[in-house]
Amino acid sequence: DSGVTQTPKHLITATGQRVTLRCSPRSGDLSVYWYQQSLDQGLQFLIHYYNGEERAKGNILERFSAQQFPDLHSELNLSSLELGDSALYFCASSPPGVTGAFFGQGTRLTVV
Amino acid sequence: ILNVEQSPQSLHVQEGDSTNFTCSFPSSNFYALHWYRWETAKSPEALFVMTLNGDEKKKGRISATLNTKEGYSYLYIKGSQPEDSATYLCAFRPRSNDYKLSFGAGTTVTVRA
Numbered sequence: 506d507s508g509v510t511q512t513p514k515h516l517i518t519a520t521g522q523r524v525t526l527r528c529s530p531r532s533g534d535l536s537v538y539w540y541q542q543s544l545d546q547g548l549q550f551l552i553h554y555y556n557g558e559e560r561a562k563g564n565i566l567e568r569f570s571a572q573q574f575p576d577l578h579s580e581l582n583l584s585s586l587e588l589g590d591s592a593l594y595f596c597a598s599s600p601p602g603v604t605g606a607f608f609g610q611g612t613r614l615t616v617v
Numbered sequence: 618i619l620n621v622e623q624s625p626q627s628l629h630v631q632e633g634d635s636t637n638f639t640c641s642f643p644s645s646n647f648y649a650l651h652w653y654r655w656e657t658a659k660s661p662e663a664l665f666v667m668t669l670n671g672d673e674k675k676k677g678r679i680s681a682t683l684n685t686k687e688g689y690s691y692l693y694i695k696g697s698q699p700e701d702s703a704t705y706l707c708a709f710r711p712r713s714n715d716y717k718l719s720f721g722a723g724t725t726v727t728v729r730a
Contacts, residue, residue, distance in 0.1 A: 608660035
């Protein structure tokens with residue numbers, strides 16, 4: 506158990522809908538990262554938050570948004586969902602210092 | 618986003634053979650280099666944290682070396698086994714206020730029995 510909690514584990518929704526994925530980082534970790542793994546794709550970086558502030562954006566679609574709250578948990582909002590958004594979404598957190606990132610178990614999103 | 622490159626993108630290895638692959642990262646402002654092992658449908662699992670030029674780390678049949686001056690790290694698998702099949706990710710952390718991690722795209726290793 507990495508200490509990073511993602512909910513829900515599985516999500517099935519229809520095209521055009523909006524969903525929210527939640528991530529609770531390890532206690533004390535200020536950084537939260539979101540990644541997407543689509544079929545046959547590697548780990549695609551979406552966005553990085555540090556202590557509530559957005560620090561870096563990757564290949565994140567305009568239909569997607571994220572935020573990190575004062576208690577450091579983060580939410581990834583996906584709207585106007587398309588079939589191609591079906592993927593495994595990972596959240597990771599890391600503390601300051603040399604320690605690396607700890608990954609959650611992922612949320613598997615299926616858009617039908 | 619800092620440019621972290623891994624090569625090759627994929628490789629196939631016969632069981633019992635040894636193999637290695639590369640992670641390249643910016644050589645300036647180095648803080649740490651991480652290696653992860655990622656099996657399909659599971660979350661990435663940390664293998665090594667490397668911080669010093671010349672570092673060598675070992676875990677069973679897997680080892681890694683680090684050259685911060687030229688900006689590369691090698692991961693070696695000795696006597697590959699089918700259970701070594703996975704994607705191996707490296708992540709570079711520069712010295713910065715927010716300790717941002719930049720991941721490479723990974724090297725996918727398939728070990729054939």
